[in-house]
Amino acid sequence: MIINKLEFIKLWSQSIHPIVMFSTLLLLFYVSYLGFQLRYIRTSDKEVRKELINKKINNRHHQLxxxxxNLIVLGNLGGMTITYINNDKLFFSPHLLIGLTITGLITxxxxxxxxxxxxNNLARNTHIVFNLCVVILFTWQVISGVEIVQKIIENIQ
Incomplete structure:
Protein backbone atom coordinates (compact mmCIF):
# COMPACT_ATOMS: atom_id res chain seq x y z
CA MET A 1 0.00 0.00 0.00
CA ILE A 2 2.79 2.45 0.92
CA ILE A 3 4.70 1.53 -2.27
CA ASN A 4 1.62 2.33 -4.37
CA LYS A 5 1.33 5.74 -2.70
CA LEU A 6 5.01 6.47 -3.32
CA GLU A 7 4.65 5.53 -6.99
CA PHE A 8 1.58 7.76 -7.24
CA ILE A 9 3.51 10.68 -5.71
CA LYS A 10 6.48 10.05 -8.01
CA LEU A 11 4.21 9.97 -11.03
CA TRP A 12 2.37 13.20 -10.23
CA SER A 13 5.46 15.04 -8.99
CA GLN A 14 6.76 14.88 -12.55
CA SER A 15 3.83 16.98 -13.78
CA ILE A 16 4.34 19.79 -11.26
CA HIS A 17 7.60 21.05 -12.74
CA PRO A 18 6.35 21.37 -16.36
CA ILE A 19 3.16 23.14 -15.26
CA VAL A 20 5.06 25.62 -13.09
CA MET A 21 7.64 26.24 -15.82
CA PHE A 22 5.02 26.83 -18.54
CA SER A 23 3.27 29.31 -16.24
CA THR A 24 6.62 30.91 -15.56
CA LEU A 25 7.20 31.33 -19.31
CA LEU A 26 3.91 33.23 -19.61
CA LEU A 27 4.89 35.42 -16.65
CA LEU A 28 8.32 35.96 -18.23
CA PHE A 29 6.70 37.31 -21.40
CA TYR A 30 4.49 39.66 -19.36
CA VAL A 31 7.37 40.96 -17.20
CA SER A 32 9.39 41.51 -20.39
CA TYR A 33 6.49 43.47 -21.86
CA LEU A 34 6.38 45.64 -18.73
CA GLY A 35 10.14 46.18 -19.01
CA PHE A 36 9.77 47.40 -22.58
CA GLN A 37 6.96 49.68 -21.41
CA LEU A 38 9.37 51.17 -18.86
CA ARG A 39 11.95 51.69 -21.60
CA TYR A 40 9.28 53.45 -23.66
CA ILE A 41 8.36 55.67 -20.70
CA ARG A 42 12.00 56.65 -20.33
CA THR A 43 12.23 57.76 -23.96
CA SER A 44 8.77 59.31 -24.50
CA ASP A 45 7.58 62.90 -24.20
CA LYS A 46 6.19 64.39 -20.98
CA GLU A 47 2.49 63.84 -21.67
CA VAL A 48 2.87 60.17 -22.56
CA ARG A 49 5.30 59.67 -19.70
CA LYS A 50 2.86 61.18 -17.18
CA GLU A 51 0.02 58.96 -18.39
CA LEU A 52 2.12 55.78 -18.28
CA ILE A 53 3.68 56.57 -14.90
CA ASN A 54 0.17 56.68 -13.41
CA LYS A 55 -0.28 53.02 -14.44
CA LYS A 56 2.49 52.07 -11.96
CA ILE A 57 4.22 49.85 -14.50
CA ASN A 58 7.45 50.25 -12.55
CA ASN A 59 5.97 48.67 -9.40
CA ARG A 60 4.40 45.77 -11.33
CA HIS A 61 7.66 45.14 -13.21
CA HIS A 62 9.66 44.99 -9.97
CA GLN A 63 7.14 42.90 -8.02
CA LEU A 64 6.49 40.41 -10.80
CA ASN A 70 11.78 32.98 -7.31
CA LEU A 71 9.84 30.78 -9.74
CA ILE A 72 12.89 30.24 -11.93
CA VAL A 73 15.26 29.45 -9.06
CA LEU A 74 12.77 27.24 -7.21
CA GLY A 75 11.59 25.65 -10.48
CA ASN A 76 15.18 24.78 -11.32
CA LEU A 77 15.79 23.28 -7.88
CA GLY A 78 12.42 21.51 -7.96
CA GLY A 79 13.05 20.03 -11.39
CA MET A 80 16.43 18.69 -10.32
CA THR A 81 14.96 17.31 -7.09
CA ILE A 82 12.06 15.59 -8.83
CA THR A 83 14.44 14.11 -11.42
CA TYR A 84 16.74 12.81 -8.70
CA ILE A 85 13.90 11.36 -6.61
CA ASN A 86 12.42 9.56 -9.61
CA ASN A 87 15.67 8.33 -11.18
CA ASP A 88 18.27 8.29 -8.37
CA LYS A 89 20.43 10.54 -10.57
CA LEU A 90 20.44 13.76 -12.57
CA PHE A 91 20.71 13.50 -16.32
CA PHE A 92 23.57 15.60 -17.68
CA SER A 93 21.78 17.15 -20.63
CA PRO A 94 21.33 20.45 -22.45
CA HIS A 95 18.04 20.89 -20.54
CA LEU A 96 19.89 20.82 -17.21
CA LEU A 97 22.74 23.05 -18.39
CA ILE A 98 20.44 25.65 -19.96
CA GLY A 99 18.29 25.65 -16.80
CA LEU A 100 21.36 26.41 -14.70
CA THR A 101 22.45 29.09 -17.19
CA ILE A 102 19.02 30.75 -17.03
CA THR A 103 19.19 30.77 -13.24
CA GLY A 104 22.61 32.44 -13.33
CA LEU A 105 21.60 35.01 -15.96
CA ILE A 106 18.43 36.10 -14.21
CA THR A 107 20.21 36.32 -10.86
CA ASN A 120 23.85 53.51 -14.80
CA ASN A 121 23.07 52.89 -18.48
CA LEU A 122 25.61 50.07 -18.82
CA ALA A 123 23.78 48.20 -16.05
CA ARG A 124 20.43 48.93 -17.74
CA ASN A 125 21.60 47.69 -21.13
CA THR A 126 23.22 44.61 -19.59
CA HIS A 127 19.97 43.91 -17.72
CA ILE A 128 18.05 44.08 -20.99
CA VAL A 129 20.51 41.85 -22.90
CA PHE A 130 20.64 39.25 -20.12
CA ASN A 131 16.85 39.18 -19.89
CA LEU A 132 16.48 38.80 -23.65
CA CYS A 133 18.85 35.81 -23.38
CA VAL A 134 16.68 34.46 -20.55
CA VAL A 135 13.52 34.79 -22.70
CA ILE A 136 15.15 32.98 -25.64
CA LEU A 137 16.72 30.24 -23.52
CA PHE A 138 13.60 29.77 -21.40
CA THR A 139 11.44 29.41 -24.50
CA TRP A 140 13.83 26.73 -25.76
CA GLN A 141 13.80 25.17 -22.30
CA VAL A 142 10.02 24.79 -22.33
CA ILE A 143 10.14 23.23 -25.80
CA SER A 144 12.82 20.74 -24.75
CA GLY A 145 10.83 20.10 -21.57
CA VAL A 146 7.81 19.07 -23.65
CA GLU A 147 10.01 16.44 -25.32
CA ILE A 148 11.09 15.16 -21.90
CA VAL A 149 7.47 14.99 -20.74
CA GLN A 150 6.59 13.00 -23.87
CA LYS A 151 9.37 10.50 -23.07
CA ILE A 152 8.10 10.17 -19.49
CA ILE A 153 4.56 9.52 -20.75
CA GLU A 154 5.85 6.87 -23.19
CA ASN A 155 7.69 5.11 -20.34
CA ILE A 156 4.53 5.07 -18.21
CA GLN A 157 2.47 3.26 -20.85
Whole structure:
Protein backbone atom coordinates (compact mmCIF):
# COMPACT_ATOMS: atom_id res chain seq x y z
CA MET A 1 0.00 0.00 0.00
CA ILE A 2 2.79 2.45 0.92
CA ILE A 3 4.70 1.53 -2.27
CA ASN A 4 1.62 2.33 -4.37
CA LYS A 5 1.33 5.74 -2.70
CA LEU A 6 5.01 6.47 -3.32
CA GLU A 7 4.65 5.53 -6.99
CA PHE A 8 1.58 7.76 -7.24
CA ILE A 9 3.51 10.68 -5.71
CA LYS A 10 6.48 10.05 -8.01
CA LEU A 11 4.21 9.97 -11.03
CA TRP A 12 2.37 13.20 -10.23
CA SER A 13 5.46 15.04 -8.99
CA GLN A 14 6.76 14.88 -12.55
CA SER A 15 3.83 16.98 -13.78
CA ILE A 16 4.34 19.79 -11.26
CA HIS A 17 7.60 21.05 -12.74
CA PRO A 18 6.35 21.37 -16.36
CA ILE A 19 3.16 23.14 -15.26
CA VAL A 20 5.06 25.62 -13.09
CA MET A 21 7.64 26.24 -15.82
CA PHE A 22 5.02 26.83 -18.54
CA SER A 23 3.27 29.31 -16.24
CA THR A 24 6.62 30.91 -15.56
CA LEU A 25 7.20 31.33 -19.31
CA LEU A 26 3.91 33.23 -19.61
CA LEU A 27 4.89 35.42 -16.65
CA LEU A 28 8.32 35.96 -18.23
CA PHE A 29 6.70 37.31 -21.40
CA TYR A 30 4.49 39.66 -19.36
CA VAL A 31 7.37 40.96 -17.20
CA SER A 32 9.39 41.51 -20.39
CA TYR A 33 6.49 43.47 -21.86
CA LEU A 34 6.38 45.64 -18.73
CA GLY A 35 10.14 46.18 -19.01
CA PHE A 36 9.77 47.40 -22.58
CA GLN A 37 6.96 49.68 -21.41
CA LEU A 38 9.37 51.17 -18.86
CA ARG A 39 11.95 51.69 -21.60
CA TYR A 40 9.28 53.45 -23.66
CA ILE A 41 8.36 55.67 -20.70
CA ARG A 42 12.00 56.65 -20.33
CA THR A 43 12.23 57.76 -23.96
CA SER A 44 8.77 59.31 -24.50
CA ASP A 45 7.58 62.90 -24.20
CA LYS A 46 6.19 64.39 -20.98
CA GLU A 47 2.49 63.84 -21.67
CA VAL A 48 2.87 60.17 -22.56
CA ARG A 49 5.30 59.67 -19.70
CA LYS A 50 2.86 61.18 -17.18
CA GLU A 51 0.02 58.96 -18.39
CA LEU A 52 2.12 55.78 -18.28
CA ILE A 53 3.68 56.57 -14.90
CA ASN A 54 0.17 56.68 -13.41
CA LYS A 55 -0.28 53.02 -14.44
CA LYS A 56 2.49 52.07 -11.96
CA ILE A 57 4.22 49.85 -14.50
CA ASN A 58 7.45 50.25 -12.55
CA ASN A 59 5.97 48.67 -9.40
CA ARG A 60 4.40 45.77 -11.33
CA HIS A 61 7.66 45.14 -13.21
CA HIS A 62 9.66 44.99 -9.97
CA GLN A 63 7.14 42.90 -8.02
CA LEU A 64 6.49 40.41 -10.80
CA UNK A 65 10.22 40.34 -11.61
CA UNK A 66 10.89 39.26 -8.02
CA UNK A 67 8.21 36.57 -8.32
CA UNK A 68 9.74 35.48 -11.63
CA UNK A 69 13.20 35.18 -10.05
CA ASN A 70 11.78 32.98 -7.31
CA LEU A 71 9.84 30.78 -9.74
CA ILE A 72 12.89 30.24 -11.93
CA VAL A 73 15.26 29.45 -9.06
CA LEU A 74 12.77 27.24 -7.21
CA GLY A 75 11.59 25.65 -10.48
CA ASN A 76 15.18 24.78 -11.32
CA LEU A 77 15.79 23.28 -7.88
CA GLY A 78 12.42 21.51 -7.96
CA GLY A 79 13.05 20.03 -11.39
CA MET A 80 16.43 18.69 -10.32
CA THR A 81 14.96 17.31 -7.09
CA ILE A 82 12.06 15.59 -8.83
CA THR A 83 14.44 14.11 -11.42
CA TYR A 84 16.74 12.81 -8.70
CA ILE A 85 13.90 11.36 -6.61
CA ASN A 86 12.42 9.56 -9.61
CA ASN A 87 15.67 8.33 -11.18
CA ASP A 88 18.27 8.29 -8.37
CA LYS A 89 20.43 10.54 -10.57
CA LEU A 90 20.44 13.76 -12.57
CA PHE A 91 20.71 13.50 -16.32
CA PHE A 92 23.57 15.60 -17.68
CA SER A 93 21.78 17.15 -20.63
CA PRO A 94 21.33 20.45 -22.45
CA HIS A 95 18.04 20.89 -20.54
CA LEU A 96 19.89 20.82 -17.21
CA LEU A 97 22.74 23.05 -18.39
CA ILE A 98 20.44 25.65 -19.96
CA GLY A 99 18.29 25.65 -16.80
CA LEU A 100 21.36 26.41 -14.70
CA THR A 101 22.45 29.09 -17.19
CA ILE A 102 19.02 30.75 -17.03
CA THR A 103 19.19 30.77 -13.24
CA GLY A 104 22.61 32.44 -13.33
CA LEU A 105 21.60 35.01 -15.96
CA ILE A 106 18.43 36.10 -14.21
CA THR A 107 20.21 36.32 -10.86
CA UNK A 108 22.90 38.58 -12.31
CA UNK A 109 20.26 40.60 -14.15
CA UNK A 110 18.29 41.26 -10.97
CA UNK A 111 21.47 42.20 -9.10
CA UNK A 112 21.94 45.09 -11.56
CA UNK A 113 18.74 46.85 -10.42
CA UNK A 114 20.39 49.01 -7.70
CA UNK A 115 22.87 50.31 -10.30
CA UNK A 116 20.06 50.98 -12.77
CA UNK A 117 18.20 52.98 -10.13
CA UNK A 118 21.28 55.22 -9.86
CA UNK A 119 21.12 55.88 -13.62
CA ASN A 120 23.85 53.51 -14.80
CA ASN A 121 23.07 52.89 -18.48
CA LEU A 122 25.61 50.07 -18.82
CA ALA A 123 23.78 48.20 -16.05
CA ARG A 124 20.43 48.93 -17.74
CA ASN A 125 21.60 47.69 -21.13
CA THR A 126 23.22 44.61 -19.59
CA HIS A 127 19.97 43.91 -17.72
CA ILE A 128 18.05 44.08 -20.99
CA VAL A 129 20.51 41.85 -22.90
CA PHE A 130 20.64 39.25 -20.12
CA ASN A 131 16.85 39.18 -19.89
CA LEU A 132 16.48 38.80 -23.65
CA CYS A 133 18.85 35.81 -23.38
CA VAL A 134 16.68 34.46 -20.55
CA VAL A 135 13.52 34.79 -22.70
CA ILE A 136 15.15 32.98 -25.64
CA LEU A 137 16.72 30.24 -23.52
CA PHE A 138 13.60 29.77 -21.40
CA THR A 139 11.44 29.41 -24.50
CA TRP A 140 13.83 26.73 -25.76
CA GLN A 141 13.80 25.17 -22.30
CA VAL A 142 10.02 24.79 -22.33
CA ILE A 143 10.14 23.23 -25.80
CA SER A 144 12.82 20.74 -24.75
CA GLY A 145 10.83 20.10 -21.57
CA VAL A 146 7.81 19.07 -23.65
CA GLU A 147 10.01 16.44 -25.32
CA ILE A 148 11.09 15.16 -21.90
CA VAL A 149 7.47 14.99 -20.74
CA GLN A 150 6.59 13.00 -23.87
CA LYS A 151 9.37 10.50 -23.07
CA ILE A 152 8.10 10.17 -19.49
CA ILE A 153 4.56 9.52 -20.75
CA GLU A 154 5.85 6.87 -23.19
CA ASN A 155 7.69 5.11 -20.34
CA ILE A 156 4.53 5.07 -18.21
CA GLN A 157 2.47 3.26 -20.85
Missing amino acids: GALLL ISISLVPFMQKG
